[in-house]
Amino acid sequence: MAANKVKIATTSLAGCFGCHMSFLDIDERLLTLAEVVEFDRSPLTDIEHCGPCDIGLIEGGVCNSENVHVLREFRNNCKILVAVGACAINGGLPALRNFFKLEDCLLEAYQDGIGVDNPQIPNDPELPLLLDKVRPIHEIVKIDYFMPGCPPSADVFWTFLSALIEGRDPNLPYALVHYD
């Protein structure tokens, strides 16, 4: 039975998980969805790496090296890759840090900020290095579809996924297109 299901992977890069929450806002329609889709790698599952999938949903922009690796893993495995939300589309509000030098951001957060205890910039190799700028995901890999919104509403997710699952091109009505 599972073989016939549409496989969906999701991830949050430099996101706030708000897009995932908005996805869950489709509420009981999740049960309808669960009949036709199966989730691969996602914050909602325990699967560590993305396998071959039909649809990949990417929330968040790209802010560090791990984001780049994850994004490429998704691109390599997903037939259709979707940029979900303002951050994935244009970097979003995290890209406001592009106004500042990365070093200044780190110093402010870990060394000079108010209330910082034991000031030092974290440097364990376990930690992914930040990129100098936050970037939209379409500047790293090819993206097939875009779902605008901060976050896109539950109805956007529903309209979009319904179309993709049925093999149609998604078509959002005016009321569902917003950037805020």
Added chain:
Amino acid sequence: MSGTLIIDGQTIPFSAGQTVIEAARTAGVYIPHLCHRPGYTPHGSCKLCTVTVNGRTCSACTYPAADGQTVVSNSPEQQQDRLRITQMLFVEGNHFCPSCEKSGNCQLQGVAYHLHMLDNHFPHFYAQREMDASHPDILIDHNRCIFCNLCVRASKEKDGKEVFGIAGRGINKRLIINSPSGLLKDSDISIDDSAAHVCPTGAILIKRSGYQVPIGERIYDHHPISEVACNAADTITEGNHGC
């Protein structure tokens, strides 16, 4: 001279001295635009109102209407060009709508919604222009400026002042303030000036007036700019209705 012209198959009248876009608006036909505004000298910078008149490409905001013209404004190619132009405007500045108090009431955003823009297509510039928060009542976020020149024209033509200008060339073009310090606080602008209210984007804002209108009641929440801009009741006020 007056007479009729045909826009996308629809015959509409025009009166003497009207441009193509003015004739269209009078007849309730929307042609996308950002730098055009009724009652202001045409500017021709945004290029969104590009149409073909008798087969020639021109800006509807600067082209005089003439009897018997055949105007095409709504071809798929023209809409695609407008989409790309709008995306260029988005990537050139920092248009982070989720944190902009003009969201829902912004003509740039309204045009993008009208064109069904879902992404920005181009790589982002992430402009680094300084904000001017020096004035007690008026704020300028230069990273949202689309150089439509409306504030320049408003200050000169409506307010009888010359507070704003555009300086620099190419991508270094910028809005400048006519004051010894270059700051808005040292200029002649006042909160009652047309120039303080005419901005079609979130570049020039009145301080302490943001987020007053509930989501769902903002100008473009339910009605596309194509409807709002051509509403007969939408007279030429300083409200930002997309006319």
